[in-house]
Amino acid sequence: MSELSELYQQVILDHNKKPRNFRKLETANRSAEGYNPLCGDQLNIYLQVEDDQLKDVSFEGSGCAISKASASMMTQAVKGKSKQEAELIFDEFHRMVTGRLNEEKEPNQLGRLTIFAGVRDFPVRVKCATLAWHTLHAALNNQPTISTEN
């Protein structure tokens, strides 16, 4: 059960229960919808981007604990960052959950997001953890919708 407690850490369960920035953002000037047709997870990311800065970030949607907690913690992690910085964290996050970045040995900007490192032991759950990030990427690049299966 150790892998399991690695996956469902208290912080993740807390964000699942009480997601942060979980609302529609009235001041948003970018948004995108992310969808995982295999499991039905669906979320919307709202961004207020000014002069290349992510002034505000929020999300709405439904999904499993991993996808919800990941979205919640992502909004906290990228708020105030530049587009480039956000994309860099996405890249590091993606590499971490697919086992291509050792967050303990290699320098990175992940901070508290390393709590999702356990996802790498559950390959079928990688899409849950990255859905919000793919959707953020889509919003930053003006794609209205993304699907994990395209």
Add this chain to the structure above:
Amino acid sequence: MAAIVEELISIRPKPSDGWNVERIRKDFPVLRQTVNGKPLVYLDNAASSQVPVMVIERGAQYIEQEHSNIHRGVHYLSMRATTAYEGAREKVKRFINARDVKECIFVRGATEGVNLVMHGYGRKFIGEGDEIIISALEHHANIVPWQMLCEERGAKLRVIPMNDAGELLMDEYQALLNERTKFVAVTHVSNALGSVVPVRDVIESAHKYGAPVLIDGAQWAPHARIDVQDLDCDFYTFSGHKIFAPTGSGVVYGKADLLEKMNPFQGGGDMIKSVTFEKTIYADLPNKFEAGTPAIASQIGLGAAIDYLNIIGREKAAAYEHQLLSYATERISALEGVRIIGTAREKLGVLSFTIDGVHPHDIGTILDQQGIAVRAGHHCAQPVMKRFNLPATARASFAFYNTTEEIDQLINAIEKVIEVFV
């Protein structure tokens, strides 16, 4: 609470009730393994059932000793392969009580069965303004092909609604039927909820309007007897891999007179009498619908799976499965915060449930860590999920090799989920 559980455990069906499950389990090599350090508890039978040694050996025998193409060689191996393949068809005929082997078309599963009927019958006989009736319980495989047909032909798709228990509203069905009804396609058992559909009534009523009826028997076939003549259905389809045969096997039955006047499904070798650049004359049934080299080993395996079911006794297996489902239903109902989705009076094989505050995928992952395989998701039945306002459910589905101890393990694992999340 503890007293209830004890009482429930005391009503557990026992092997002495006429079913030696431990002996049956020895027939299924896949069950002898551990997953994540725990003995595998396989409760995803509605997605695909496991294959007994007898079927594995029959498929291996074809590959080792008979492998060749059917219906075309004059040589020894081809004749043996053809005999085995057609022998499997003969077994299917008896399995479903068809009038004739030519009414039993081999397909790679129920999905292909529905598509064959949609292309062969639907595209020929259904036109603008016609109506096709399906039900709210359908798997995507019995929705999407008909939608495609409606879009192409300008026909209209009508849906029999269901109540909160997951039972079709038969009065509403009667109201949907009219002179424009040109086809009815319904499931025999819901894959997401387990509800049994009163298909006999569906068929009888449709026939009053002259509409042929297709029954999707994918979830019925593993559990109960099929008699296509008694039902008087026009088409019946099921998958081999849900009745203990390999993937790639399956059957669509059709009444001979309908199959005769239908268009072929795919064109190619084996489905013709003669070909010139000007005209092709199609083969007689059933070959008309079996273009190209089929999944020979799998279909021979389906024949062996039917033999296996006959040997172990289908009625006894069904009675035991019924006990398993009742036991699981009672035990899950006793858990606080757990809700059973689909409470039809008549159910087969499937138990869908949700846990308050926990997404089914998290249930699936935590159960898997304890060696328990269930399906978590929309079960390829998104309209059913929508009807219950759910994104997904967790689904345990049973076969005659499952045990009450496995159900106890499922209950313990669900309690573990609640412990992690609540």
